[in-house]
Amino acid sequence: MSALVLFNYELDESCYKVRLALSLLGLDWQPVAVDVFPGKEHLTPPFLAMNPAGRLPILRDGDLVLHGTEAILAYVARAHDPSGKWLPPDGAGFAMVMQWLNFSARDLGITIAARQHSLFDTPGDETALRAASSQAIRIMDDHMTARGFARAEWFAAGHATIADIALFPAFALSRDFGIDHDEYPALRRWARRFRALPGFKTMPGKCK
Amino acid sequence: MSTGGNWHPVGLSYSIEAGSSAGTRLFGQELVVWRDTSGMAHVWEDRCPHRGMKLSFGFVRGDHIACLYHGWQYDRAGYCQYIPAHPDLEVPKTFKVPVYLAQEQGGMIWTTLSENPPPLPVDRDQTVPLRSLYLDCSAGAAIAGLGMVRLMPFASGALADTIVHRLTDTLYAVSTGDDRLLIGIQAISDTRTALHLAICGSPKLYEGFGQSHFLDWALQLRRAIEQPSPQALAARGAAAEMN
Numbered sequence: 001m002s003a004l005v006l007f008n009y010e011l012d013e014s015c016y017k018v019r020l021a022l023s024l025l026g027l028d029w030q031p032v033a034v035d036v037f038p039g040k041e042h043l044t045p046p047f048l049a050m051n052p053a054g055r056l057p058i059l060r061d062g063d064l065v066l067h068g069t070e071a072i073l074a075y076v077a078r079a080h081d082p083s084g085k086w087l088p089p090d091g092a093g094f095a096m097v098m099q100w101l102n103f104s105a106r107d108l109g110i111t112i113a114a115r116q117h118s119l120f121d122t123p124g125d126e127t128a129l130r131a132a133s134s135q136a137i138r139i140m141d142d143h144m145t146a147r148g149f150a151r152a153e154w155f156a157a158g159h160a161t162i163a164d165i166a167l168f169p170a171f172a173l174s175r176d177f178g179i180d181h182d183e184y185p186a187l188r189r190w191a192r193r194f195r196a197l198p199g200f201k202t203m204p205g206k207c208k
Numbered sequence: 209m210s211t212g213g214n215w216h217p218v219g220l221s222y223s224i225e226a227g228s229s230a231g232t233r234l235f236g237q238e239l240v241v242w243r244d245t246s247g248m249a250h251v252w253e254d255r256c257p258h259r260g261m262k263l264s265f266g267f268v269r270g271d272h273i274a275c276l277y278h279g280w281q282y283d284r285a286g287y288c289q290y291i292p293a294h295p296d297l298e299v300p301k302t303f304k305v306p307v308y309l310a311q312e313q314g315g316m317i318w319t320t321l322s323e324n325p326p327p328l329p330v331d332r333d334q335t336v337p338l339r340s341l342y343l344d345c346s347a348g349a350a351i352a353g354l355g356m357v358r359l360m361p362f363a364s365g366a367l368a369d370t371i372v373h374r375l376t377d378t379l380y381a382v383s384t385g386d387d388r389l390l391i392g393i394q395a396i397s398d399t400r401t402a403l404h405l406a407i408c409g410s411p412k413l414y415e416g417f418g419q420s421h422f423l424d425w426a427l428q429l430r431r432a433i434e435q436p437s438p439q440a441l442a443a444r445g446a447a448a449e450m451n
Contacts, residue, residue, distance in 0.1 A: 142427070145339050149419035175265070182231045182264075183342040183402075185223035192228060 004029035004080075007047070007058040009036040011119070013112060013169040014069040015057040016203045021076050021165050024199040025086065037120055070101040073162040086162050096156035100163035104170070107136045111170040114177040126178075134179050137171060137187070144186035153193055160197055168194050173203060215328045216378050217316040217392030217404045218251060222337035224317060229273060231264030234321065236397045239308070240264040241317055244271040244284065251319035252286060253306040263305065314379070315406035316392045329376060335390060336414040338405035338422050341430050347395040350403055351380065353433040354391065359384040362421045363413060381408075389422060403429075 004022065008015045008031040022029045034056060035041040043054045050058050051067035058065065059072045061079070066072050077087035088094055114129035116122040143155065156163040171187050174180070181188050194200065218232050218241050229242035231254050238254040240263045248271075254262050256275040265276040272281040272289065279292040280303075288303035308319045311328050315335035318328055343350050359370040361384050368385035375381055380391040392404035405426055407414045414422075 146420065146423060149416060149423060151416070180231055180264075182233075183340075185220065185230070185340060188223070188228065188230060189225060192225065 003062050004076075005032060005060040006030070007032050007034050007042075007050070007056055007060075009034050009042070009056050010204060012036060012056050013115065013173055013203065014055070016169050017069055017165055018057045018059060018072050018076070020168065020201060021073050021086075021162060023201045024160075024165065024197055025076060025081050026199055027076070027080055070105050070166060073101070073166060077162050085157075085159055086165075088157055088161065093157050093161075097161050097163045100155050101166050103136075103139075104163075104166035107139070108167070108170045110136060111174070111177070114179075115173060118177040130178055133170075133174070133177065137174060137179065137184060140167060140171065141184040141186045144190050148186060148189070153190070155190075160194065164190075164194060169203065213320065213322045213325050214377055215311070215318045215320045215325060217318050217394050217402075219317050219402075220337045220340055220404050220406065221249070221312050221315050221317055223340065224249060227268045229264050229266065229268055231262055232394070232402075233396045233400075234319070235395055237321070238262070239319070240273070241310075241319075242268055242273055244268060246271060248284070249310050249312055249317045250284060251308045251310040251317065253308075255305070256280060257288070257303055257305060314390045314392070316390075316404050318392075329379070331390075333390075333408045334410050335406040335408055336411050336419060338389065338407055338419060339426055340405065341403040341426060342396075343401050343403065343430065343433055344399065345401055345433060346398055347393050347401045350401040350433060351393060353429070354380060354382055356432040357425060357428045359387065359389070359425055360421070361385045361387050362418050363387050363409070387422075389425075 004027060006018055006029055036056065041047065042056050048054055050065050055067065057069060057072060058067050066075055074087055087097055110129060110132045113124055114133045117124040117126060117129055152158060154160050154164050155167060171191055216234055218234060218239060219230065224230060224241055224243045226243050226247050227245045229240055232239050232241055240252050240254040243249050252263065254264050256263055256277065258275065258280050259277055261275050261277040263273055263275060267274050269281065271284050274281045280288050281290040282305055283289045286305040286307040287301060288299045291297055291299060308321060309325065311318050313328055314331050315337050355370060355372045359382055361368060364385040366385055370382060370384050373381040373383065378393045380393065382389045382391060388408040390406045390408055394402040394404065396402055407418060407422055
């Protein structure tokens, strides 16, 4: 029995976050391929019925249909990770994860726009997108530099959480939109550790 | 600053883990800095001779680096040793990546684009890594900014003046009392500069709290250089005139 169904587009980095979570948590799941580009299938009535905002990913678990990347990550961790590690239950641990999920949803949105502009020629000012993206990624590098001095190797806890999953693709895929890894040494170290997690999967593209 | 015979820092030793690589630039020239699994650091031209792909996108395999595109593998001397599409081929010696000298000192990886460089000045001090700062300014402007933020003491605790020392064209130090930071100057291009910061002293004394203490200074310095206050700008102008 495979209850979890992910409506998935292979080249969508938000879908990649959920694929990563499902794989890192070792869950059984089934993908349903959605023809986003060029078919715009995610904007057709059956998909708008599941997410009126017209975005992927969408996750179905039995009767529950969820949209919103961070909500899906939080749900998968809370409902399907008995260890509680991926979304710590204690107040501070939970809040630290939420802080970085929020950063991912809000501040890293620009990196998704930059990547879509670069890959799919969606509208946007390339220079401005790149500048804002590198600013957001630098905030992550500063955080992980400071964490390193406190002997903490992950964004929000002493181990990997869904915060790391939410943040990983923006950095790993940054070369798709012209931002190299040269100037983010703390993120390079973190990404190396992340790629060594059991169950890690790559994304099509220059994922490093 | 001359591009010629100098040694130039291209990163903190700590930032390039064994079995990993990173791209960088020196005077606009693209370089890959990589460390083989035995721990030896290498600085090469960042370009696979096959199709021009950046080697810094590739993967370190033991004492080889492999290109991401077609997996061509190069040994420590830069010679191509293996081409996956032609596994039985004896690879011609002409398939070679230009290799530069690489040495480690003061917690930094140094290279030179010269074939006959002067010896790298010996500094036996122990260091603890701090961080690298990447700035949108010339090396000269970054150097002029080094004294902009007061360095607060960590080891001695007593307040003292912040003093900027020029050790070589590419290595400075900022000190206060018993505390001293080494600052390697990397001219990435005419308008982009990296400062590689390391704390002089033992890990026992500085690891952890000492690093966090000086990280504050580093971030304040970056802010000051990126968004100089009118007073700081005036002070820099005066200092530049004195030099």
